[in-house]
Amino acid sequence: MTRNIGQLDRAIRIVLxxxxxxxxxxxxxxxxxxxxxxxxxxGLIRWCPPYALLGIDTCKKP
Structure with missing residues (x-):
């Protein structure tokens, strides 16, 4: 499981x-x-299954 949730997305998910x-x-x-x-x-594990299926990645890559 590679991370696919960025910082802003993560913060929103945790607060929500x-x-x-x-x-x-x-x-x-x-x-x-x-x-x-x-x-x-x-938000805590920084991986979203629907994002993985749809190829969405909000995590910044170096």
């Missing part, structure tokens, strides 16, 4: 994931907040 997960505990308290686990994990 944490915001969605917080919906489980605060706010409408809906189980849909657990969907936030997906962007959180892809």
């Amino acid at each position: 994931g944490l915001a969605l997960i917080s919906l489980v505990f605060v706010g409408p308290q809906t189980p849909w907040g657990w969907v936030g686990v997906v962007p959180l994990l892809t």
Whole structure:
């Protein structure tokens, strides 16, 4: 698994994931907040399966 998520994309995914997960505990308290686990994990491991399938790479290469 080679990295395909850049710094900005990573930061957005982590913030979005944490915001969605917080919906489980605060706010409408809906189980849909657990969907936030997906962007959180892809942001932490810096690899996104759909990006790999579509050939998208937001990571800067030296």
